[in-house]
Amino acid sequence: MRLSGPSLLGVLLIAFAGNSALAATTAPEPAPPPLAAEHLKVEAMPAWSPHWLYAFDDSFNNETDARVWVYDGDHGRALGQFEAGYYGNVAVSPDHKTTAIATTYWSRGGHGTRTDVLEFEDNTKLSLQGEIVLTSKKAQSGAMGPFNLSYSPDGRFLYVTNLTPAASISIVDVAARKILGEIDTDACVLAIPSIDGTRHRVSMLCENGRLLTIVHDDAGKETSRSVSKPFFDVDKDPIFVQSVATPTGAYHVSFMGDVYEIDLSAADPRFPAVWPTVSAKERGHWRPGGQQMVAYHPSSHRLYVAMHAGGEGTHKLGGSQVWVTDTITHKRLARWSIDEKKYGGAFCMIATQDEHPLLFVATEKSSLLVLDATTGKLLHAEDKLGQTLWQLLNP
Amino acid sequence: MRLSGPSLLGVLLIAFAGNSALAATTAPEPAPPPLAAEHLKVEAMPAWSPHWLYAFDDSFNNETDARVWVYDGDHGRALGQFEAGYYGNVAVSPDHKTTAIATTYWSRGGHGTRTDVLEFEDNTKLSLQGEIVLTSKKAQSGAMGPFNLSYSPDGRFLYVTNLTPAASISIVDVAARKILGEIDTDACVLAIPSIDGTRHRVSMLCENGRLLTIVHDDAGKETSRSVSKPFFDVDKDPIFVQSVATPTGAYHVSFMGDVYEIDLSAADPRFPAVWPTVSAKERGHWRPGGQQMVAYHPSSHRLYVAMHAGGEGTHKLGGSQVWVTDTITHKRLARWSIDEKKYGGAFCMIATQDEHPLLFVATEKSSLLVLDATTGKLLHAEDKLGQTLWQLLNP
Amino acid sequence: MQQRFDRLVERASRGLARRTSRRGFLGAFGMVLTGSALMPLLPISRGSRAEAGEPAAPGTGKPMSPKASASDPNSCDYWKYCAIDGFLCSCCGGTSSTCPPGTTPSPITWIGTCHNPVDGRDYIVSYNDCCGKTSCGQCTCVRNEGEKPMYRLSLNNDVNWCMANDNPNYHCSVSVIMGVAGK
C-alpha cells in the first residue's frame, strides 16, 4: 500500500473554535454590534416535564430504522430521538428516567445475523446506557401497545413478550440487567403487570376471551397461574389488544365501542360491568378504530376514544372524532373533530397524567397534534413527525 | 425455564399446498368454473433486457436503509430490489450479471460496530452472492455518480473510492473476491476507469482542475501516475462530479452549462474543446442542476441535460426541462418539459444504450418517468418509487 | 362436527409442539395440515359482502357493479386483498400470489375469505408474507375484513408473519387462492 503522496486536503477546519477577536476587528458598521461568535456544542436535556411524550415511529417503509421521538408538548418541539431497530417494543420506566426498547437488528442492515436486544436508553441524556442480548423470539407486531413490553409497577422487572409463533414472556431483572427466565403463556398475548401485595404478576389475553395471570417470584420463576372465566366474546365483539394502562390494570375497548376494564387491584382479577361509549342508535355505525385508539386520564376519570363512521372491517381506520366519556358516570362529555383532510384520522392517542393534561394525537398522515385534554383545543400541530407514528407513551 | 403448557396456537396454516380438489366439489354455480387454486412461489427473474434500470434509493430520511430497485422500462414495473445499506455506492458489472454495492453497516442499526463491505448481488436472482469486508474508509457522499464505485472496462477490477477525509482507492480483484491494495489519490476524487492497451488505469478529478491518472498492475500496485494540465477552472465554472460514462471516458457538464469531455482512448488523457449547451443569451439564466443531470446515448450522439432557470447556488435544483444536444454538431435538438408541479424537477437521468433507447428520469418527488429517448414522449410514470431516488444505472 | 375436528387437530398439533423444537414443529405441522385436513380449520369471514360501496343486487347477494379496480392486482381494491395489511407484492416484483425474486415466502400465515365480484364466489385465501429484504415500501394496502386481534393469531394481520423465517424481515404480502369457500 503506497500512501506517500500528500494525502490530506489542505483546507479542513475545526469548527469548535470560533474566534471572536476576528469579528471585532472587521465589523463594517459601528452599530449594532456584530453577532458574537457561536460555539458548537451538544444541547443538554431540559428538566423532566409531565408533558413530555415518547413517540414511536415505525418507519414502515423503512422498517429496520424505527425510532422513538422525545417531544415537549408545552413548547411544541422535538427534544431528540432514540434508534429503535426493527419492530421495536418500547416502555418507559415508572421513574421516567429510562426508555427500554426490545428490538431486532441484523449484522448487515436487513440481512446477515439476527440479534434481538433489549436496549436501555438514558432519558436524561438521550444516550444508550446498555443492552441485554435476547433470544431471537421477540414478538414483532404492528399492533403496538403498552403491554408488548412492560415494566412491573415498581420498575423492578421488565416483561418482554415473545412470539415464534409460540407465545411466552421473558422476565428481566432491571437492576441486574439480566434475563431471569422465560415463561410459556399458553398462546396468550401481552404482558399486563400488577403487584398483589408483594407478589409480582403478569396477565395476558387468551384466544378464548379469558385472562391468564401468572405469578412469579424474585428469581423470575413462575409460582402459580390462573385463568379467568371468559370476560369478552372473541367472535361477537373482540376487544383491541391496544389498550390503555390504568393505576389498577387496563381499559380495553371493543370493535363495537364497549369498554372492558381489567381490575388487578385484588387477589383475583375483576371485570367490572361492561359499558358502552356508543348509544344504541350509533352502535355499528360509529366505532373505535386506528392503532392506539384509547387514552385515559385517571384523576378526571375521562376516557378518550378515536371514533369513525364505518362498518365491519374498518377497525384500523383513524378517528374523525375523539369521543370523551366519563368513566364513572359513563356519560359522553364531548365529541372533538379532527381535521381529517389536513392530518388524516386520529390514529394514536395518549393523555398526560398531570392535573393540566394534554392529549397527544398522532394521525394517519403522521402529524402530531397537541390538544388541551380538558377542552379539546388544538394547542399545536406538527404537520409531520417521522414517517409512521404507531405508538405514543407518557409514563 | 418452564415451557410445559400447550405452546402453539392451533390454527396456523401452511399455504404452499393449495388443494384444488377442494375447489371443484364446492363451486356454487355451474359456469364459469371457479378460479383454480394458486401455489405460492417465488417469482423468477425474466431474461435480461437492455431496458432494465438499476435505481438507487438513498432513503434519505432513513438513510441506513438505502436500496437498489431493478426496474423494467418496457413493462413499467419493478422487478425487485437489493438492500444497499448506508450511503451505498453502486456499480453494475459490464456483463450486467452482478451489482456491486460498497456500503456501511452497523451491528445495531445505526449504532454499534461499523463494518464497511463490498457486496456482490446476483442480478439474475436478485440475491446476495457474497461480500468482501472493507476497511472503514469508504467514501460517503450524497453526490452519487458512476465513478464513486466503478468496474474496469473488462470487469476484472473494482475501484472503491475512500474518503476519511484523505482520499484513496481500494482495488478489488473481482474473480478472486479480494482487495489487492489501496492507493492514495492525493486528495483527488472519483475513479474513472480505462484500459490503455493492457494497462489498467484509473483517473480522478483534483482540486486544482487537473486529472490524476494512476496506472496499476495485475496485483493492484501502482506502477505510475501522471497529472494533466488544468482542464477546467474550479473557481470560475466548476464541473459537476456527477457525470456520464462514454465508451472512451466521460462527459462532465459545468455549473454554467458547458460540456467537458475526458477522452481516455489514447496513451495520455485528452480534453477535446469545451462546448456549450446554452446560448450566449441563456448563459447564467439557464443552467444544469439536480443530482445526475447528464445522460448520453452514444450511437445517436445525444447528450441529455436537466436544465432550469436560476442563478448561482441553484445547481442542485432539478430540471424543468431536458435539453437534448448533438455531441458532434453541438446543436440543440430539443427541449422537453417536465411536469414539475406533478413530479418535481428532473433530478437524475440515464439513457439506455441500445438502438431504441429509453430515457429514465427520476424527479425531485422520487417519481420515475420513462421517456422515449428519441422523441421525448412520456411512456410511463411511476408516481413514487422509494423515498429519494439519487442515482440511476444502466450498465 | 367441524368444531370437534378442529379440536382434534388442535390437540394433535399441541402435542407435537410439546415434543419438538420450533422449526421441527412447523415442518410437522405443515404436513398435518396439507390436504384434506385443511378445510375444517378455515375460518369464514363475514366481511366481504358488508364492504361499504358495494351494495348487493336485490335477492342475489351479489354486488351490482364491482369496482373496476377490484380486478386490478396492483390496486388495494383487488378482491383477493380483502384483509391484507402491508405492501402488495405485485408492486414489488412479485404478483398477487408470488413473492418478488430474492425473497422467501413465510411458511406460516393466516387465512381469510374474500368475495370475488366477477364470479360471485367466496374464495378461501391465505395471506403470506414475503421475507428477507427490508420493507418494499410500495402500494401500502390496509384492509381488514374478518381480521381479529393478536390473541386470535390465525385471524390476525398485525403480527409479522415472517417471524418464523430464517430472516424475519418483512418485505411484502401476497394473497393465494386455496379454493372456493364452503357454504
Next chain:
Amino acid sequence: MQQRFDRLVERASRGLARRTSRRGFLGAFGMVLTGSALMPLLPISRGSRAEAGEPAAPGTGKPMSPKASASDPNSCDYWKYCAIDGFLCSCCGGTSSTCPPGTTPSPITWIGTCHNPVDGRDYIVSYNDCCGKTSCGQCTCVRNEGEKPMYRLSLNNDVNWCMANDNPNYHCSVSVIMGVAGK
C-alpha cells in the same frame, strides 16, 4: 499575502499528514488552525447577495426587504443556512448551532459565508454535522450558495461530514457563526 499564507499552512498540514495517522493528524491539524491561523484559509462565498428574489437596494448592496423567514431558525430560509444540505438540527432537538442531545458534533466540516439581512453583514459560518444517530428526517433544507463539488472538499456539502466520527451516521446539520467576514 493571504495566498502565500494559505500555501504555508497547507504545506505544514500536508507534512503533518504524512507523519501521522488519520486521527492523530486531525487532532494536530485542529490545533494548527485554531486561533489566528483560521482567517486566511476561509473561502469567501460570493453567493449570498446573488440569491434570486433578494434584490439589492440601489447603492447599498443590502437586500431591500429581508424575508421574515430569514430570521426563523426552524426555516430553511434562515440567513445562517445559506449552504446547508441536510436536516436542520433546530427541528431535531438542537438549535441552529447546537447538536441534539445524545449526538456528537463532527470535528471536521466545511466553511461558508452567509449574509445577515438584519445587520447587513456577511458572516463566516461553519457547517457541522451532528452524528451518531440515524437521519433526523425533519426539516430537510438544501441551499448551496458558494457550494462546490467534492474535489474541492472544503467547500462541499454533499459528503458526509460525520465521516471521521467514531460513529459516522449522519443525523442533522448546524451552522455556527465564526465571525464577520473580512471585506
